[in-house]
Amino acid sequence: xxxxxxxxxxxxxxxxxxxxxxxxxxxxxxxxxxxxxxxxxxxxxxxxxxxxxxxxxxxxxxxxxxxxxxxxxxxxxxxxxxxxxxxxxxxxxxxxxxxxxxxxxxxxxxxxxxxxxxxxxxxxxxxxxxxxxxxxxxxxxxxxxxxxxxxxxxxxxxxxxxxxxxxxxxxxxxxxxxxxxxxxxxxxxxxxxxxxxxxxxxxxxxxxxxxxxxxxxxxxxxxxxxxxxxxxxxxxxxxxxxxxxxxxxxxxxxxxxxxxxxxxxxxxxxxxxxxxxxxxxxxxxxxxxxxxxxxxxxxxxxxxxxxxxxxxxxxxxxxxxxxxxxxxxxxxxx
Amino acid sequence: xxxxxxxxxxxxxxxxxxxxxxxxxxxxxxxxxxxxxxxxxxxxxxxxxxxxxxxxxxxxxxxxxxxxxxxxxxxxxxxxxxxxxxxxxxxxxxxxxxxxxxxxxxxxxxxxxxxxxxxxxxxxxxxxxxxxxxxxxxxxxxxxxxxxxxxxxxxxxxxxxxxxxxxxxxxxxxxxxxxxxxxxxxxxxxxxxxxxxxxxxxxxxxxxxxxxxxxxxxxxxxxxxxxxxxxxxxxxxxxxxxxxxxxxxxxxxxxxxxxxxxxxxxxxxxxxxxxxxxxxxxxxxxxxxxxxxxxxxxxxxxxxxxxxxxxxxxxxxxxxxxxxxxxxxxxxxxxxxxxxxxxxxxxxxxxxxxxxxxxxxxxxxxxxxxxxxxxxxxxxxxxxxxxxxxxxxxxxxxxxxxxxxxxxxxxxxxxxxxxxxxxxxxxxxxxxxxxxxxxxxxxxxxxxxxxxxxxxxxxxxxxxxxxxxxxxxxxxxxxxxxxxxxxxxxxxxxxxxxxxxxxxxxxxxxxxxxxxxx
Numbered sequence: 001x002x003x004x005x006x007x008x009x010x011x012x013x014x015x016x017x018x019x020x021x022x023x024x025x026x027x028x029x030x031x032x033x034x035x036x037x038x039x040x041x042x043x044x045x046x047x048x049x050x051x052x053x054x055x056x057x058x059x060x061x062x063x064x065x066x067x068x069x070x071x072x073x074x075x076x077x078x079x080x081x082x083x084x085x086x087x088x089x090x091x092x093x094x095x096x097x098x099x100x101x102x103x104x105x106x107x108x109x110x111x112x113x114x115x116x117x118x119x120x121x122x123x124x125x126x127x128x129x130x131x132x133x134x135x136x137x138x139x140x141x142x143x144x145x146x147x148x149x150x151x152x153x154x155x156x157x158x159x160x161x162x163x164x165x166x167x168x169x170x171x172x173x174x175x176x177x178x179x180x181x182x183x184x185x186x187x188x189x190x191x192x193x194x195x196x197x198x199x200x201x202x203x204x205x206x207x208x209x210x211x212x213x214x215x216x217x218x219x220x221x222x223x224x225x226x227x228x229x230x231x232x233x234x235x236x237x238x239x240x241x242x243x244x245x246x247x248x249x250x251x252x253x254x255x256x257x258x259x260x261x262x263x264x265x266x267x268x269x270x271x272x273x274x275x276x277x278x279x280x281x282x283x284x285x286x287x288x289x290x291x292x293x294x295x296x297x298x299x300x301x302x303x304x305x306x307x308x309x310x311x312x313x314x315x316x317x318x319x320x321x322x323x324x325x326x327x328x329x330x331x332x333x334x
Numbered sequence: 335x336x337x338x339x340x341x342x343x344x345x346x347x348x349x350x351x352x353x354x355x356x357x358x359x360x361x362x363x364x365x366x367x368x369x370x371x372x373x374x375x376x377x378x379x380x381x382x383x384x385x386x387x388x389x390x391x392x393x394x395x396x397x398x399x400x401x402x403x404x405x406x407x408x409x410x411x412x413x414x415x416x417x418x419x420x421x422x423x424x425x426x427x428x429x430x431x432x433x434x435x436x437x438x439x440x441x442x443x444x445x446x447x448x449x450x451x452x453x454x455x456x457x458x459x460x461x462x463x464x465x466x467x468x469x470x471x472x473x474x475x476x477x478x479x480x481x482x483x484x485x486x487x488x489x490x491x492x493x494x495x496x497x498x499x500x501x502x503x504x505x506x507x508x509x510x511x512x513x514x515x516x517x518x519x520x521x522x523x524x525x526x527x528x529x530x531x532x533x534x535x536x537x538x539x540x541x542x543x544x545x546x547x548x549x550x551x552x553x554x555x556x557x558x559x560x561x562x563x564x565x566x567x568x569x570x571x572x573x574x575x576x577x578x579x580x581x582x583x584x585x586x587x588x589x590x591x592x593x594x595x596x597x598x599x600x601x602x603x604x605x606x607x608x609x610x611x612x613x614x615x616x617x618x619x620x621x622x623x624x625x626x627x628x629x630x631x632x633x634x635x636x637x638x639x640x641x642x643x644x645x646x647x648x649x650x651x652x653x654x655x656x657x658x659x660x661x662x663x664x665x666x667x668x669x670x671x672x673x674x675x676x677x678x679x680x681x682x683x684x685x686x687x688x689x690x691x692x693x694x695x696x697x698x699x700x701x702x703x704x705x706x707x708x709x710x711x712x713x714x715x716x717x718x719x720x721x722x723x724x725x726x727x728x729x730x731x732x733x734x735x736x737x738x739x740x741x742x743x744x745x746x747x748x749x750x751x752x753x754x755x756x757x758x759x760x761x762x763x764x765x766x767x768x769x770x771x772x773x774x775x776x777x778x779x780x781x782x783x784x785x786x787x788x789x790x791x792x793x794x795x796x797x798x799x800x801x802x803x804x805x806x807x808x809x810x811x812x813x814x815x816x817x818x819x820x821x822x823x824x825x826x827x828x829x830x831x832x833x834x835x836x837x838x839x840x841x842x843x844x845x846x847x848x849x850x851x852x
Contacts (some may be wrong), residue, residue, distance in 0.1 A: 201709050202702040205695055212688035219646060219677060219685055220699040220753075221668035279690040 027272050027288040034292050038299035048302055055180050059171040061294040062183040063242045067265035068286040069194045070238030075269050077231045078211035078278025079134040084239040084265050086145035088258040091115045091243030093149045096158035096253025105165040113240040119145055120236015124229035149255035158253035169249035183245045195283040211278025268293060271321040345408050347372045347536040348505055353402030355388055362388040364560035375537045377551035381580055385560040386540050390507050394426035395419035425498035429509040431490050433482045440464035440478035443496045467496045488519040505536045524550050542631045544573050544837050556580055581829040589805030590784040597622050601792045602761050604643060607652035612638035616818040625793045627807035631836050635816040636796040637680055640763050644677040645670050671700055676759030678750055680766040686750045689739040693731050694720040696738050696749050700757040723752040728778060744775035762793040780806050800829050814838050
C-alpha cells in the first residue's frame with residue numbers, strides 16, 4: 001500500500017480500531033478456516049486434528065517459521081531478502097562439516113548460525129555501501145551462497161555423526177514432557193524475543209520508522225545505513241539457525257536443499273499482514289502465516305492430493321490473503 | 335494599435351468567467367475571470383497559492399471546476415480528462431519535466447501519436463516529423479535519434495515543448511517554463527514563443543519573474559486568493575501596480591504581540607554556505623530569542639538552504655556553527671540534532687512524518703533517550719511524555735497509539751511540531767510551518783513560535799506567505815534564485831520591497847536582491 005495516498009481528512013478512530021483488530025485477527029481467522037476446511041473435507045477429522053498430527057505440522061513449520069522471523073524484520077524495514085533458501089543450505093553444510101570434523105555440537109550449531117549472519121552482513125554492506133537495491137543484492141547472494149554450499153561440500157551430501165543436534169526436528173521428542181520437537185521450542189522462543197525486540201526497543205521503533213518513511217527516519221537522526229547492516233545481519237543469523245534445523249531434520253548437510261524456501265518465507269510474512277512496501281508486519285502474524293502454509297501442505301498430503309494441487313492452492317492463498325489485506329486497509333489503490 | 339481593432343472583432347480564443355474550485359475547506363479558486371486572444375501571450379501573475387496552478391489544471395482537464403463557465407474557440411469547454419483537452423487543442427507544458435528518459439527524442443515527441451504503417455511503427459517518418467518540429471528551435475545538439483537520458487535539463491525542456499507542439503494546439507499553457515533554463519536558452523525560448531504567437535497560437539504564460547513577464551507578455555491577469563484582481567495590457571501598468579495587486583491585502587490581526595527578548599548572542603551562524611545548484615554563498619546569524627524569517631518564491635532555494643544547514647543535503651562549501659561550535663558540513667542530521675538543532679520539513683508526508691507509525695512514536699522518533707533505558711522503551715513513560723508535548727501544541731488525537739495517517743492535516747503538522755518540543759532543541763529550523771493547515775491552527779502555530787523565541791530559543795522560519803513573516807519575524811532576509819540578501823530588521827521591509835527582492839525586479843533603480851546569476 002502507498003501511505004502517501006491516504007487522505008488525511010478521514011479521521012475515523014472507531015473504524016480504525018476495528019480495522020486494527022481485523023488486521024490482527026485476520027491471519028488467525030485464516031488459520032482457523034484452513035483447519036476447518038480440511039477437517040470437513042477429510043474423511044477422518046480426528047486424524048487431521050490429532051495431537052500427533054499437530055506435532056508433525058509444528059515440526060514441519062520450524063524452518064519456515066525461523067526464516068519468517070528474520071524476514072519479518074527485513075520486510076518491516078522496507079527491504080527484502082531472496083537468499084534464505086541458499087543460506088539455509090550453506091549453513092546446514094557448514095554445520096555438518098563441523099560435526100564431521102568432531103567439533104562439539106554446540107560449536108557446530110554456532111558455526112552454522114554465524115555463517116548465516118556473515119552472509120546477512122555482506123548483503124547489508126552491498127545494500128548500504130554499494131547502494132544495490134535489496135532485491136538485486138540478495139538475488140546475487142542467492143546464487144553465491146548456493147554455489148559456496150556446493151563447493152565446500154564437494155557437491156555431495158555431508159553425513160554427520162549421531163549427536164543431540166540430530167533430534168531438533170523430531171516430532172515425538174524423547175523426554176516426552178517436551179511435547180513438541182525441541183526446534184519448535186527454539187523457534188517459539190526466538191519469535192517471542194523478536195516480537196519484544198520489535199515492540200519494546202528503540203531498535204524496533206527505528207526498524208518500523210525506516211520502513212514507514214526512510215527519508216523522515218534519516219531526518220530524525222537515525223543512522224539508516226548502520227541500521228540496515230543490523231537488520232540484514234540479524235535476518236542472516238536466523239536464516240543460519242533455520243539451516244541448522246534443516247540439517248538436523250535431514251540428518252545430513254545437503255547443498256541442494258531448500259531451493260525456493262525463500263518464497264515460502266516471504267509468503268508467510270505477507271499472509272501474516274506484512275507489507276512489501278515496509279512499515280507494516282508482525283511476528284505473530286508471520287508465525288500464523290507459516291502455520292497456515294504448513295497446515296495446507298499437511299492437509300493436502302492427508303487428502304492424498306498430488307504436489308501440484310498444493311502448489312496451486314498455496315499460490316492462490318497468497319494472492320487472496322494480500323487482497324483481503326487491501327480490503328481491510330482504507331483509501332488505498334492498487 | 336492596429337491589432338486591437340481586429341481583436342475587438344474576433345471573439346476571444348479562451349473565455350473564463352467566474353470559475354470556482356475548492357478542496358475541502360480551502361477555496362483554491364473563488365471567481366477567476368480570464369480572456370485570452372489568438373496570437374497573444376497572456377501572463378498570469380500571483381503569489382504562491384494564488385490559484386495559478388489550479389487554474390491551469392482546470393484548463394488542461396486534470397481537475398474539474400465547481401462552478402463558472404469556460405468557452406474555448408466560441409464553444410462551451412468542460413473537458414472531462416486531459417486527453418479531451420488535448421484533442422480540443424489545449425496543450426499544457428508542465429513545470430516538472432515528464433519525459434520517458436529511456437526513449438529517443440522522436441519517440442517522446444510523438445508519444446501516443448506515433449506514425450504507423452499497417453500497424454508497424456514507421457521509424458523513418460517518426461524521425462522526420464520530430465525533426466520538423468525540432469527545426470523550429472534550431473538547437474544543434476538536439477536530433478530526433480538522441481536518447482532523452484543523455485540530454486541536459488534545458489534540452490529536455492525543449493523536447494517537452496516540442497511534444498506539446500506535435501498536437502497542433504491552438505492554446506498552449508506554460509507553467510514557469512524558464513525555471514530550469516539558462517539565460518541564453520531563455521532567449522531562445524522567448525524567440526520561439528514569439529514565433530508561435532505570430533502564427534496565431536494563444537499562449538498562457540505563468541512566471542514569478544516580472545522582468546520575464548514584461549519581456550514576453552502582451553496581456554496580464556493578476557490572481558490573488560483565487561480571484562482575478564487586475565487585468566489588462568502590460569504596457570499600461572507599472573511593476574509597482576502589479577506588485578500592489580499581488581500583495582494588496584491587509585495583514586491579519588491574529589499575530590501574537592511582539593515581546594522581543596532578542597540578544598546579540600549568535601546561536602547559529604552560517605558563513606558562505608553553498609549547496610548544489612540551489613544555494614550560493616549564503617551567510618546569516620541567528621540570535622538567541624529572535625525569529626528570523628527567510629522569504630522566497632518557490633524554487634528560490636530557501637528549502638535547499640535549510641536542508642544544507644541541517645545536513646540533509648551535502649554542502650559544497652562554507653561553514654555552519656551552533657553555539658560557536660563548528661559542525662562538519664557532511665555530518666548528517668544526527669550531528670545537528672546532537673548539537674541542539676531541530677528541523678521541520680515543508681513536506682510533512684514525504685519526509686516529515688512516518689504515517690503508519692503512532693503519534694507517540696512519531697513524536698519520540700528524534701529522541702528516544704527520554705523514555706528508554708539501555709535500548710528498552712518504557713511504553714507508559716513514552717505515552718506520558720509524548721502526550722505532554724502533544725497537549726502543548728493541542729494535537730487532537732483519539733489516543734497516542736493511533737497511526738498519524740488517521741489525523742487531519744492540521745493535527746499532523748502539530749505532531750511534527752510536538753516532535754521538536756520533545757526533542758528539546760534550542761535552534762528551530764521551520765520550513766513552511768503553516769503549510770496546509772487551517773486558519774485556527776495557524777494562529778496557534780504563530781503563538782507557539784513566539785513563545786519559543788521568548789523562552790530563549792532561536793527560530794529560523796522559511797515561508798512564502800508574506801503576511802505571516804511580517805507578523806512574527808524580528809528580522810527578515812530574502813532569497814532570490816539561490817542568493818540570500820542580508821537580514822534586516824522587519825521594520826525596514828515592506829511587502830512590496832520583499833516581493834521586489836524576491837522577484838529580482840528593479841523598480842526604484844536599485845536592486846535589493848543583489849547579484850542575479852546570468
